[in-house]
Amino acid sequence: MLDADFFHRWMTATAALVDREAAHLTELDSAIGDADHGSNLQRGFAAVSAALEKEPPQTPGAVLMLAGRQLISTVGGASGPLYGTLLRRTGKALGDGAAVTPGELAQALGAGVAAVAQLGGAQAGDKTMLDALLPAAEALGTSFDAGREAARAGAVATVPLQARKGRASYLGERSIGHQDPGAASSALLIEALAETAASDGGDA
Amino acid sequence: MLINVPETVVADGLRGMAAAHPELTVDVENRVVVRRDAPVAGKVALVSGGGSGHEPLHAGFVGPGMLSAACPGEVFTSPVPDQMVRAAAAVDSGEGVLFVVKNYTGDVLNFEMAAELADEEGVRVAQVLVNDDVAVTDSLYTAGRRGTGATLFVEKIAGAAAEEGAPLDRVAALARQVNEASRSFGVALTSVTTPAKGSPTFDLPPGELELGVGIHGEPGRERRAMMTAREIADFAVDAVLEDLRPHGPVLALVNGMGATPLLELYGFNAEVQRVLSERGVVVARTLVGNYVTSLDMAGASVTLCQVDEELVRLWDAPVQTPALRWGR
Numbered sequence: 001m002l003d004a005d006f007f008h009r010w011m012t013a014t015a016a017l018v019d020r021e022a023a024h025l026t027e028l029d030s031a032i033g034d035a036d037h038g039s040n041l042q043r044g045f046a047a048v049s050a051a052l053e054k055e056p057p058q059t060p061g062a063v064l065m066l067a068g069r070q071l072i073s074t075v076g077g078a079s080g081p082l083y084g085t086l087l088r089r090t091g092k093a094l095g096d097g098a099a100v101t102p103g104e105l106a107q108a109l110g111a112g113v114a115a116v117a118q119l120g121g122a123q124a125g126d127k128t129m130l131d132a133l134l135p136a137a138e139a140l141g142t143s144f145d146a147g148r149e150a151a152r153a154g155a156v157a158t159v160p161l162q163a164r165k166g167r168a169s170y171l172g173e174r175s176i177g178h179q180d181p182g183a184a185s186s187a188l189l190i191e192a193l194a195e196t197a198a199s200d201g202g203d204a
Numbered sequence: 205m206l207i208n209v210p211e212t213v214v215a216d217g218l219r220g221m222a223a224a225h226p227e228l229t230v231d232v233e234n235r236v237v238v239r240r241d242a243p244v245a246g247k248v249a250l251v252s253g254g255g256s257g258h259e260p261l262h263a264g265f266v267g268p269g270m271l272s273a274a275c276p277g278e279v280f281t282s283p284v285p286d287q288m289v290r291a292a293a294a295v296d297s298g299e300g301v302l303f304v305v306k307n308y309t310g311d312v313l314n315f316e317m318a319a320e321l322a323d324e325e326g327v328r329v330a331q332v333l334v335n336d337d338v339a340v341t342d343s344l345y346t347a348g349r350r351g352t353g354a355t356l357f358v359e360k361i362a363g364a365a366a367e368e369g370a371p372l373d374r375v376a377a378l379a380r381q382v383n384e385a386s387r388s389f390g391v392a393l394t395s396v397t398t399p400a401k402g403s404p405t406f407d408l409p410p411g412e413l414e415l416g417v418g419i420h421g422e423p424g425r426e427r428r429a430m431m432t433a434r435e436i437a438d439f440a441v442d443a444v445l446e447d448l449r450p451h452g453p454v455l456a457l458v459n460g461m462g463a464t465p466l467l468e469l470y471g472f473n474a475e476v477q478r479v480l481s482e483r484g485v486v487v488a489r490t491l492v493g494n495y496v497t498s499l500d501m502a503g504a505s506v507t508l509c510q511v512d513e514e515l516v517r518l519w520d521a522p523v524q525t526p527a528l529r530w531g532r
Binding site: 026030034035036039040043072073074075076077078079080081082119120162164165166167169170171172174 | 281
């Protein structure tokens with residue numbers, strides 16, 4: 001079972017990964033966006049870590065809801081509302097139990113991803129974060145490792161796509177050949193989840 | 205760059221703005237700029253905001269006759285809902301608030317969230333989406349036309365109507381009318397350098413220009429070898445007219461992107477006026493200057509808005525803001 005502490009460590013691991021990869025995310029964003037995805041997420045997840053430290057929530061759902069609210073309040077751009085909604089809606093779907101199973105997490109993440117799709121009006125293949133998150137949520141039903149692989153593969157698979165949403169869509173055909181920064185950062189979120197599970201003593 | 209560190213660029217700018225403009229209330233920590241006499245009894249309030257780096261847009265347009273408040277986000281990043289809700293609460297006199305939103309995914313999502321939150325707090329909110337940039341094909345395959353120069357027209361004209369005491373639905377309707385009657389086209393001669401990245405965002409070699417660029421250095425329609433002001437004016441004005449097809453006088457905005465001298469902008473305006481005259485378009489009023497900028501990008505944009513007598517009257521109405529000021 002995964003408790004509030006697990007979710008807290010997942011968010012902290014995400015903050016560390018985003019920190020490490022910030023320059024890379026910004027580099028991806030400068031190719032087809034406006035060169036700030038890394039620094040924006042860095043600011044947001046630093047705020048998430050600080051808020052969770054200050055007053056650690058008692059349930060998995062509450063951890064994600066708090067994290068989501070912090071992202072909405074600090075990130076800005078499209079990433080703030082989209083990431084914020086992802087975590088808030090996933091947290092909401094987890095309910096207020098003290099612990100959840102990996103299967104319940106996978107299902108809740110599916111609800112969070114659906115909320116992101118609705119908010120952004122995007123679908124699979126639009127070259128957005130959904131291209132990493134949709135396959136990841138699906139694969140997490142099998143294992144954390146499968147989720148990680150699916151997210152990575154999904155992010156890489158955005159390279160040949162033409163963007164249809166967000167600022168990259170203005171580039172039209174010129175967006176082809178670049179990895180979507182949002183899909184790349186989404187893969188980091190799932191990567192952090194798998195890392196956190198692994199540090200608990202193996203795949204669940 | 206004339207900065208301390210990238211992290212404090214926005215806050216430092218706001219502190220300096222506060223020092224220069226005591227007629228504004230500048231909340232540096234929460235990043236909300238409010239006209240000092242807000243809320244003004246009996247008046248609809250206008251709130252806009254967007255990424256920083258486009259100065260004077262939007263905080264430079266806060267004051268009597270234009271915006272009631274502005275929310276500057278991080279550089280080229282939309283503000284967060286908390287800022288917008290705070291701004292709305294600070295300026296609402298009970299007559300409601302109009303959010304002026306540029307069509308970028310981030311601005312749209314954050315303002316939508318803010319509108320919901322403000323509504324829950326009992327503030328009546330209407331929104332206008334500005335999407336005037338003809339360089340972008342508005343289709344299922346893009347996020348839609350970007351909001352650029354027309355934002356100034358919307359904020360000035362709707363602001364004047366609000367100042368006269370028009371109710372929220374009327375102010376919102378005028379704002380939408382101005383947006384629908386406006387089109388823009390921009391040209392970049394150099395890339396933009398964001399403080400966070402510290403090097404040019406895109407690679408535009410000297411001797412080339414980007415036609416149809418956005419206000420964040422987003423690539424546009426095509427890249428070409430450098431053209432003369434005359435050739436650029438022909439291209440830009442024709443691109444706007446092809447979409448707008450005005451059947452009446454227009455307001456013209458010849459806007460600098462930040463790093464093009466006024467001498468060049470005036471020269472460019474001479475060419476813009478020439479093309480308009482050749483195409484039989486009557487220009488009611490012209491504004492030339494750096495108003496909707498893109499940090500250190502060299503280049504210019506042309507925005508035209510088809511107007512009737514009322515819109516010209518509202519355009520001429522007094523305005524007293526840091527960056528736009530006339531008639532009082």
